[in-house]
Amino acid sequence: MRTTVQDxxxxxxxxxxxxxxxxxxxxxxxxxxxxxVAVAHRLGYQPNRAARGLITGRTGNLGLxxxxxxxxxxxxxxxxxxxxxxxxxxxxxxxxxxxxxxxxLEAIATLRHNTDGILLCSPRAKDAELLAAADPQxxxxxxxxxxxxxxxxxxxxxxxxxxIEHLRALGHRRIAYVSGPEDSWAARQRLTGLESLAGxxxxxxxxxxxxxxxxxxxxxxxxxxxxxxTAVLAYNDLVAMGLLHRLxxxxxxxxxxxxxVGYDDISLAGMSHPPLTSVxxxxxxxxxIALDLLLGRAGSMTAAQGAEVILxxxxxxxxxxxxxx
Amino acid sequence: MRTTVQDxxxxxxxxxxxxxxxxxxxxxxxxxxxxxVAVAHRLGYQPNRAARGLITGRTGNLGLxxxxxxxxxxxxxxxxxxxxxxxxxxxxxxxxxxxxxxxxLEAIATLRHNTDGILLCSPRAKDAELLAAADPQxxxxxxxxxxxxxxxxxxxxxxxxxxIEHLRALGHRRIAYVSGPEDSWAARQRLTGLESLAGxxxxxxxxxxxxxxxxxxxxxxxxxxxxxxTAVLAYNDLVAMGLLHRLxxxxxxxxxxxxxVGYDDISLAGMSHPPLTSVxxxxxxxxxIALDLLLGRAGSMTAAQGAEVILxxxxxxxxxxxxxx
DNA sequence: GTGAAAGCGCTAACAT
DNA sequence: ATGTTAGCGCTTTCAC
Numbered sequence: 001m002r003t004t005v006q007d008x009x010x011x012x013x014x015x016x017x018x019x020x021x022x023x024x025x026x027x028x029x030x031x032x033x034x035x036x037v038a039v040a041h042r043l044g045y046q047p048n049r050a051a052r053g054l055i056t057g058r059t060g061n062l063g064l065x066x067x068x069x070x071x072x073x074x075x076x077x078x079x080x081x082x083x084x085x086x087x088x089x090x091x092x093x094x095x096x097x098x099x100x101x102x103x104x105l106e107a108i109a110t111l112r113h114n115t116d117g118i119l120l121c122s123p124r125a126k127d128a129e130l131l132a133a134a135d136p137q138x139x140x141x142x143x144x145x146x147x148x149x150x151x152x153x154x155x156x157x158x159x160x161x162x163x164i165e166h167l168r169a170l171g172h173r174r175i176a177y178v179s180g181p182e183d184s185w186a187a188r189q190r191l192t193g194l195e196s197l198a199g200x201x202x203x204x205x206x207x208x209x210x211x212x213x214x215x216x217x218x219x220x221x222x223x224x225x226x227x228x229x230t231a232v233l234a235y236n237d238l239v240a241m242g243l244l245h246r247l248x249x250x251x252x253x254x255x256x257x258x259x260x261v262g263y264d265d266i267s268l269a270g271m272s273h274p275p276l277t278s279v280x281x282x283x284x285x286x287x288x289i290a291l292d293l294l295l296g297r298a299g300s301m302t303a304a305q306g307a308e309v310i311l312x313x314x315x316x317x318x319x320x321x322x323x324x325x
Numbered sequence: 326m327r328t329t330v331q332d333x334x335x336x337x338x339x340x341x342x343x344x345x346x347x348x349x350x351x352x353x354x355x356x357x358x359x360x361x362v363a364v365a366h367r368l369g370y371q372p373n374r375a376a377r378g379l380i381t382g383r384t385g386n387l388g389l390x391x392x393x394x395x396x397x398x399x400x401x402x403x404x405x406x407x408x409x410x411x412x413x414x415x416x417x418x419x420x421x422x423x424x425x426x427x428x429x430l431e432a433i434a435t436l437r438h439n440t441d442g443i444l445l446c447s448p449r450a451k452d453a454e455l456l457a458a459a460d461p462q463x464x465x466x467x468x469x470x471x472x473x474x475x476x477x478x479x480x481x482x483x484x485x486x487x488x489i490e491h492l493r494a495l496g497h498r499r500i501a502y503v504s505g506p507e508d509s510w511a512a513r514q515r516l517t518g519l520e521s522l523a524g525x526x527x528x529x530x531x532x533x534x535x536x537x538x539x540x541x542x543x544x545x546x547x548x549x550x551x552x553x554x555t556a557v558l559a560y561n562d563l564v565a566m567g568l569l570h571r572l573x574x575x576x577x578x579x580x581x582x583x584x585x586v587g588y589d590d591i592s593l594a595g596m597s598h599p600p601l602t603s604v605x606x607x608x609x610x611x612x613x614i615a616l617d618l619l620l621g622r623a624g625s626m627t628a629a630q631g632a633e634v635i636l637x638x639x640x641x642x643x644x645x646x647x648x649x650x
Numbered sequence: 651g652t653g654a655a656a657g658c659g660c661t662a663a664c665a666t
Numbered sequence: 667a668t669g670t671t672a673g674c675g676c677t678t679t680c681a682c
Contacts, residue, residue, distance in 0.1 A: 002438065004659055015669045020661055029667060046438045050375040050384060051659035054674045059375065061418075069404050070592060075394050082394070082421040086428070091439070093386075094419040096407040103411070113327065113371045114416070214596050241596055248598055267395060271539050271566055273573055273598050329675055340653045345677055354651060376675035379658045 003043045012039040023047065049091075061091035062294060063111030063118045067099045072266040073236070073283060074121060077142060080284025081119055084291045090116075101125040108133045117294040117303065119287070123184045140290045140303050143281075144185040150303040152290040152311065156186060159279035159313030160193030163233050163261045164202070166277070166315055170323050172231040172259060174203045178220040178243070180212040180235030187235065190263070205229050210239065217242020225252055230324040231259035237266045237278055244272055244320065255322035265316050274319035282311045328368045337364040348372070374416075386416035387619060388436030388443045392424045397591035398561070398608060399446060402467060405609025406444055409616045415441075426450045433458045442619040442628065444612070448509045465615045465628050468606075469510040475628040477615040477636065481511060484604040484638030485518030488558050488586045489527070491602070491640055495648045497556040497584060499528045503545040503568070505537040505560030512560065515588070530554050535564065542567020549583065550575055555649040556584035562591045565601055569645065573598075580647035590641050599644035607636045 009016045012035055022028045022036035039045075053059040064081050066074040078094065085092045093111055097103035101124040111118050117138035122130060127146045134149060141151035167175050177194060180187040187209075198204040207223040210216035217239035224232045224243065234240035240262030244254060252258050254274055262269055265280035289309055296302045334341045337360055347353045347361035364370075378384040389406050391399040403419065410417045418436055422428035426449040433455075436443050442463035447455060452471045459474060466476035492500050502519060505512040512534075523529045532548040535541035542564035549557045549568065559565035565587030569579060577583050579599055587594055590605035614634055621627045 005661095006659080016659090017661075017670080018668055021668085024661080026661095027667070032667080046434070048379075048659050049439050050378045051674090052661070053375045054373070054379060054659080054676090055661045057674080064419075069394070069400050069407070070397070072395070072397075072400075075397075075400050078419070079394050079421055082419060083423065086420070091435075092419050094389075094403070094407060094417050095411070096404055098408065109371075110416075114374050245596065245598060268593065271570065273570060330677095331675080341676080342654080342678075343652060346652085349677075351678090352651070357651080373675050376658090377677070379660090379675080380677045382658080 002048075003045045004048070005045075008036065008040045008043055008045050011043060012036050058116050059091075059114065060089070061093060061115045062291070063093040063095060063107070063115045064121075065095045065097060065104060065107045065111070065118060066121045067097050067104070067123060069094075069096045071238075072268060073264050073281075076266065076283035077121060077287045080287030081291055083284065084288035088291075088295065088297070090291070090295065097122075099124065101129070105129060105133045108139075112138070119290050119294060123181070123186065136303075136306065138294060138303055140294045142286060142290050145308065148306060150293060150305070150307045152286045152293065152309040154281040154286065154311050154313050156189035156281075156313065157193035159263070159281065159315070160190050160233070161197060162313065162315040163263070163277075163279050164194070164197045164204075166317065167231045167233070167259060167261065167321065168202055170231075170259065170321065172229075172324055173201060174205060174227075174229045174231075176205045176207055176224045176227055176229035176232040178207050178217070178224070178232060178234045178239055179209045180216075180239070182209050190235065207232075210235070212236050212239060214238050214242040214245070217244075218246045221246025221250065224258065225250060229258075231255075231261070231321065233261045234263060236264050237262035237269050237276060240276055240278070240320075241268065241272050244274075244276070248273075254320050256325045259321040259324070261315075261321055269316070270318065272320070277318045277321040278316050280314045280316045282313075286311055327373075328370045329373070330370075333361065333365045333368055333370050336368060337361050383441050384416075384439065385414070386418055386440045387616070388418040388420060388432070388440040389446075390420045390422060390429060390432045390436070390443060391446045392422055392429070392448060394419075394421045396563075397593060398589050398606075401591065401608035402446060402612045405612025406616055408609070409613035413616075413620065413622070415616070415620065422447075424449065426454070430454060430458050433464075437463070444615050444619060448506070448511065461628075461631065463619060463628055465619045467611060467615050470633065473631060475618060475630070475632045477611045477618065477634040479606040479611065479636050479638050481514035481606075481638065482518035484588070484606065484640070485515050485558070486522060487638065487640040488588075488602075488604050489519070489522045489529075491642065492556045492558070492584060492586065492646065493527055495556075495584065495646065497554075497649055498526060499530060499552075499554045499556075501530045501532055501549045501552055501554035501557040503532050503542070503549070503557060503559045503564055504534045505541075505564070507534050515560065532557075535560070537561050537564060539563050539567040539570070542569075543571045546571025546575065550577060554583075556580075556586070556646070558586045559588060561589050562587035562594050562601060562603055565603070565645075566593065566597050569597055569599075569601070579645050581650045584646040584649070586640075586646055594641070595643065597645070602643045602646040603641050605639045605641045607638075611636055 262278035
């Protein structure tokens with residue numbers, strides 16, 4: 001049997017409440033506290049979180065819901081969350097929904113009752129579904145905004161602007177855009193950013209939507225080459241890498257024949273050939289901030305207040321973008 | 326306040342024990358069960374797992390400890406675990422130790438008391454440390470073997486053999502091996518596999534250890550080119566990708582000038598240029614099997630018995646390997 | 651088959 | 667400052 005407060009109390013010659021107080025920071029005499037802590041340590045006492053949660057109403061755990069851990073973007077988010085969680089001694093339940101909106105909703109239902117709050121990456125579910133399933137009091141949306149819920153997002157509109165301005169400065173006048181899933185919030189944001197940029201001698205040519213994957217990028221490669229564009233902005237880095245792959249296969253040299261800019265700046269971006277210019281999104285920082293928001297650690301802001309944090313994006317210039325030939 | 330057994334009992338006009346029995350499969354009359362279930366559903370009752378765990382001694386949760394979620398290898402493992410966990414309605418605590426052996430041990434200490442068991446990916450900690458920190462009864466090691474603990478590993482020795490035989494069949498007679506961290510179990514396994522293969526007209530040239538990362542591979546690229554090898558087996562795919570990168574930069578065409586074979590077959594392997602030949606390790610399946618072992622669902626085998634599962638590896642041939650020029 | 655009651659390990663009143 | 671006691675929500679004897 002594992003050691004309980006009872007055991008510690010007996011061994012230390014005090015009552016259980018004194019033990020509890022000594023360990024959780026109640027008012028105890030310094031001497032007693034010291035003694036209790038020593039005994040607890042000697043006995044290898046570890047408080048039973050379930051029992052504590054039963055009475056305090058707080059579990060010390062939170063839930064993190066992501067569509068796909070294999071996606072480097074969400075792996076980074078998860079990394080940011082777990083790192084911060086470890087620092088504040090908070091457990092993290094992970095739920096990979098496999099890109100299934102139904103699973104997302106189920107995960108919310110399960111986790112909201114067994115955690116102190118939920119960090120939610122839900123690109124697929126509808127606004128209304130989210131509003132119905134989630135408790136605004138202790139849910140923070142990551143990389144998506146829904147009115148009525150707290151959220152931490154990146155300034156995608158500005159990131160898009162930076163990418164296009166970069167290409168324009170290099171001399172590009174016709175830029176292709178490979179769009180992602182039309183129903184995604186992030187995809188719409190990119191489009192919003194693009195809209196205000198066209199004109200003034202600059203043409204944005206949409207190739208239409210592809211899957212936000214490497215294969216989607218491969219597909220888009222041919223579409224882009226068929227058009228007059230000298231540069232292409234991809235929905236995300238995975239798509240951009242598919243593009244690079246296809247362009248290489250078709251003999252189109254990057255960046256001489258075609259400049260390629262990705263989005264998100266996942267760790268792979270620096271490993272492509274050539275290394276990928278990309279709009280950096282603070283993924284792990286977003287995760288850490290969302291956690292702080294949820295736990296009410298983020299200064300005056302609280303998840304309950306429907307806070308909306310917007311983090312800056314920055315363009316990282318690598319070798320995949322250059323002056324047009 | 327959320328609905329409890331009390332609420333359901335009152336609404337259904339029965340006692341709490343009947344509700345409990347009806348919901349957990351005790352002996353109740355079919356009529357009562359139906360009624361109780363209906364009421365519970367109507368009230369949106371969700372059992373409090375903490376309270377249940379307090380009495381049953383089982384939490385319905387398990388812990389998954391990985392060194393780095395950003396590493397595609399462990400992302401795959403985590404994916405396999407979470408997918409299976411969802412199927413058996415089991416919560417998963419995730420702990421990313423950031424490659425820190427001390428954090429690994431801490432995570433074990435925390436999780437072993439708050440879960441039904443631990444799935445442990447711990448390449449760094451020493452055997453003795455692991456044995457001291459982990460409970461053999463409910464710990465399963467993933468991709469590492471320590472006597473006295475249950476484990477699920479891949480047949481690395483055979484995978485190495487397949488890779489080398491493949492290269493030998495292509496006509497290579499001098500093959501470089503880029504080694505990984507010397508203290509790692511997986512690294513030693515690869516070496517073991519290699520030992521039995523050299524000789525008989527085949528020369529294995531070790532370049533020494535590098536970091537098991539893209540940058541490590543970049544570094545190794547020059548070492549390999551400086552030697553007489555016509556092919557190289559990398560410690561893992563990340564290293565292989567760094568190799569590809571450096572070889573391309575040095576103008577060494579793959580596979581004509583140099584064949585490259587990776588290890589693990591992470592999803593990126595198919596995205597490199599050229600696509601990478603790699604030894605496929607069943608990562609997500611290993612995760613799922615480890616979970617079954619832990620929960621005693623894997624037939625006759627139980628974690629408690631110190632089971633050692635070895636999963637087969639298979640070489641996936643892509644474009645990075647070919648006949649020497 | 652069903653209900654009453656005990657108690658899992660812990661914290662938070664309430665006493666002292 | 668410390669001890670006593672009542673639960674948190676649930677399952678599980680033990681009666682009936």
